[in-house]
Amino acid sequence: MDKLKVNLQYILPKHALSRLVGSFAASEAGPLTTAFIKWFIKQYKVNMEEALHSDPRAYKTFNDFFTRPLKPGMRPIAEGDDLVIHPVDGCVSQLGPIKDGHLFQAKGHEYSLHTLLAGSREDETKFTDGDFATVYLSPTDYHRIHMPMTGTLRKMIYVPGDLFSVNPLTTAHVPGLFARNERVVCLFDTHKGPMAMILVGATIVASIETVWAGTITPPTGPSVFSWDYPSDGKQAITLEKGAELGRFKLGSTIIALFGKGMLEEFDDDVYAGAVTRLGRPMAKLD
Structure with a gap:
């Protein structure tokens, strides 16, 4: 079945x-x-x-x-410049190091960092030998996405693709799932190095939005498209840790990428299958 x-x-x-x-x-x-x-x-x-x-x-x-908002104070943000917080409510799918340019998806399946980032060698280099965390948002979860650490937006990439479900069953059986589904890649500079937040589309995900650009999809585009953003001056877009980044209209998955050497370690209670809550500590910065 x-x-x-x-x-x-x-x-x-x-x-x-x-x-x-x-x-x-x-x-x-x-x-x-x-x-x-x-x-x-x-x-x-x-x-x-x-x-x-x-x-x-x-x-x-x-x-x-x-996309309902929560009552004030429902998701307190863990303080400390050395802490990375969970960006969403959900469940950890996988996490760990990016090895030989690949991320672990599920038993028997990996996918390419190069493909995930729409084939950009420049962007790929930023996360080579870095770390990742993949979190699945179920229908019951809060569906706004927040910043795991403070960052300044440098680039956003729309990547067209398929719309397979991202539930645990499909993740375990469809090769390269997250690198073949439609997605929006958001690249940030932080005080510790590069960070990416990747919003992955899925079956019946009606829309992916960001706070700075509004609705990115639909409509579905035929090709990769990117936007560059200034890193300084009045036009720079800087989002503080815990600030809203975007939202899914119907559930999906996020992938957080961190540059080489940024993370000292993930918290002990962060592992595949662990429930996440926005604002709680996810990892410690090196």
């Missing part, structure tokens, strides 16, 4: 399906929207006590609900 679920994804019209779901998620359907939100809360056991607006009727669209 598991093999059938994975194989079906190769033939399903994933982009068309995702855009159809996205249209519904963005629509103001009144009682129908509220009923669906209530069903979703019950089905996925969403903790609405954490939400700024706990009443399902407060949300005009499903997207509004899915």
Whole structure:
């Protein structure tokens, strides 16, 4: 049955399906929207006590609900310039060193750093022999993405691709999954070195947004496109640790990359399968 679920994804019209779901998620359907939100809360056991607006009727669209803000103080940010924090609520898929230009995906599967970063040798060099962490956001999670450490935006890259599911079953069976799915790569300079936050699209992920550029996808582009940003002056975009970076409209995965020698170690409670909560310590800087 598991093999059938994975194989079906190769033939399903994933982009068309995702855009159809996205249209519904963005629509103001009144009682129908509220009923669906209530069903979703019950089905996925969403903790609405954490939400700024706990009443399902407060949300005009499903997207509004899915990207709901939390009450102030719900995710305190661990202090200290030597600490990297979890950027999202979710579950660690994999983490560790980037070895020989490859990242570990799941047992029997790796994928290329070069391909993940859309074939840029310059960008690839920044993270050669560095470290990575991949975190999966399930439907029940808070779906805003925050900065693991303070950084100044240098570049954003839109990479077209497929839209396989990124759930644990598919991750374990589709080779090179994260380097073949549609994604948005955000490259930052930090006081310790280069950092990347990669927002990976997936089946029925209706939209990927950033706080500085708004909606990046849809529409789906036919080719790689990049934007460069100034690193100094009034136009520089600097986001503090814990600041919102972007959001998913329907769930997906983030990959954080850190340059060589930046991390001393990941925290002891950060391992494959561990639950993450925004703001808690993820790693210590060297």
